[in-house]
Amino acid sequence: MQDQPILVIGSTGKTGSRIVKSLNEKGFSVREGSRSAAIPFDWDQPETWAPALSGVSAAYVSYFPDLAFPGAADKIKALSEVAAQCGVRKLVLLSGRGEAHAVACEEIVRNSGLAFTLVRAAWFAQNFSEGYLLPPVLDGMVALPAGDIKEPIVDVDDIADVAVAALTDARHDGELYEITGPRLLSFAEAAAEISAAAGIPVHYQPITLEQFHEGMLEIGGPLIADVFTEICRETLDGHNAYLTDGVQRALGREPRDFADFCQTVAASGVWRKAA
Template structure:
């Protein structure tokens, strides 16, 4: 049985991709800095060959997009080695808006390398993950009862990481997704105030969204140990929401899977029932 290699296989989308592949009876190997089936680091090319051994398809993730660090050559170099090692299918986790971004965006070169690889490829461009409320970034604010972000009344169509993983698993195993770029969003755009209210009702707690000025948000992040450039990058992405950029839902999940994307309300109900906000 041919192996499917999942970079970041212990991460937010990677572990969900692996779960689906294994449930289908496929051989899925996880590659990550810690906790994977094989040690892997995009910053250490000597770890690539052992991970790629026997792999026919790869789920490609660039885990580090911090500004000030040149990550533009890492995925292209890895893609070249993967193809030379016999990989015949690549699925790249990119990001929403990369298509309109400038050439200095670190994922721009990654997308170009995948498209020009000479093998089957699929690119996924997801919006903000719903799971940011329960597994990352905003969970602390939810637990504290106050989600303080510079997003104003802006809305965005949060996408469930489970949908991203299902599309990725399909693209890794089905030829019909070759050459496709999927923009992945939820079915409707919602604001952070509504999101906080939905989570509050599901958990029986009072949770509110408080709008903060962008410069105040940057200062708070820096005070908490976040490098200034990283804090400004994150703030800029959130301000994009405030300004209404990218608020239109896409039909990428429908195109890829033949069904509508999961609702934010269902994600909230399932997450609350699992106790992730306790």
């Protein structure tokens, strides 16, 4: 099976780029799944799916922008059917923790007739360093509609390591791995740890869902604002404030701590604001 490539859908994203790098380092043949790839893959152009899936042994499925978006479940179902027609053996789905839409997509993959692994991830640490919260971090103020709830913030490197294991080892077939970090953090505590590691002032400001929606309107327009506000309403209510053993079960080690993430990013210079 190692002679067949592994397709990584979302190969330029936070998880996908790490998975591609790790698979290449381990000597696996990789087919990158993005609109700019040699064999393009585009969620909005279903005609690209079969060429990208043809001849691959397994596929990592990361849906952009999020499984909560309208039509996502239909696309996951259609992709699963095309994958089966193309002879793909296994799908590894990136899912979101505590999201009803994500669970619905998990069930589609679970019932696809293909081998599968479900990777249900907590809130990404890398949102502070590679995502939409990097500019606020550099400006010294992170505002979220999260109150004082705590999250088991997870390092994306752990998600990628679990996905690589699942893509390359049949022992992970049929598993649901819920991936969290090793401890609960409030966003005020996370901001304080970033501040200490980076040597810059970073504060957390709780805001209302309505204020968050207004801010997202400026960034991405009505659909983006509506969907991401609903994701916050659903997930940032405290019901995810517990740890799981997904990393331990999948990899036989402890998940990376947020403090280690902060030290790594601080050393990289990402949190140094340009003069």
